[in-house]
Amino acid sequence: VGNSSVLFCSPKPNMTMATWKINPKAGGPCSLGYRSDQNKTDRTNCSESINWKFRPDRDPTLEIRQVGRAHEGSYTCEVVVAEGNFHTSYYLTVLVPPRLTLYCDDQGNPVCEAVSGRPAAQISWVRENNSTPKEEGHDDGTVTVLSKFTAYSTNVTTCIVSHLAGNWSKSIAC
Numbered sequence: 539v540g541n542s543s544v545l546f547c548s549p550k551p552n553m554t555m556a557t558w559k560i561n562p563k564a565g566g567p568c569s570l571g572y573r574s575d576q577n578k579t580d581r582t583n584c585s586e587s588i589n590w591k592f593r594p595d596r597d598p599t600l601e602i603r604q605v606g607r608a609h610e611g612s613y614t615c616e617v618v619v620a621e622g623n624f625h626t627s628y629y630l631t632v633l634v635p636p637r638l639t640l641y642c643d644d645q646g647n648p649v650c651e652a653v654s655g656r657p658a659a660q661i662s663w664v665r666e667n668n669s670t671p672k673e674e675g676h677d678d679g680t681v682t683v684l685s686k687f688t689a690y691s692t693n694v695t696t697c698i699v700s701h702l703a704g705n706w707s708k709s710i711a712c
Contacts, residue, residue, distance in 0.1 A: 539634050543605050544591055547598040547615030547626050555618040556598035560588065562611035572598065607632050607678070632656070634680050635703035642712035648687040650697030650708070654680040657702065661685040664696040 636655025
């Protein structure tokens with residue numbers, strides 16, 4: 539979420555047409571097209587954040603700026619040359635990094651939360667404990683994972699959150 543994504547479509551010599559067909563999971567389909575005989579581009583129902591990265595007559599690569607959840611879906615590029623049509627397909631999955639919070643509960647136990655990540659994050663502790671993480675799904679497809687450190691100690695405890703979008707850690711003494 540928030541980054542740019544670039545989807546490559548191999549240019550071919552003497553390309554007569556290039557088309558991106560986009561079918562997001564949410565919202566309607568859109569397309570970008572280029573015809574060399576008219577040196578013309580066309581866009582249908584695509585947001586301004588989806589566009590050619592370069593000049594489509596030289597390189598039909600697609601760029602999605604400020605990627606959001608609405609961009610998730612299938613993307614297919616078709617390049618037409620005299621020898622035939624060439625397709626490249628992608629499925630764009632949007633990762634949402636969780637927010638890490640660490641606090642002490644009423645009994646003095648450290649509690650670590652990976653809030654609203656997609657997919658669900660993994661939580662571990664520097665020292666082992668017998669905690670079973672609890673997951674809570676949200677309407678927007680994100681997941682909050684909560685883990686409580688159950689060993690009784692006044693020492694500093696460190697929570698580690700692992701996610702496809704990155705890894706984070708925080709320490710606390712309760």
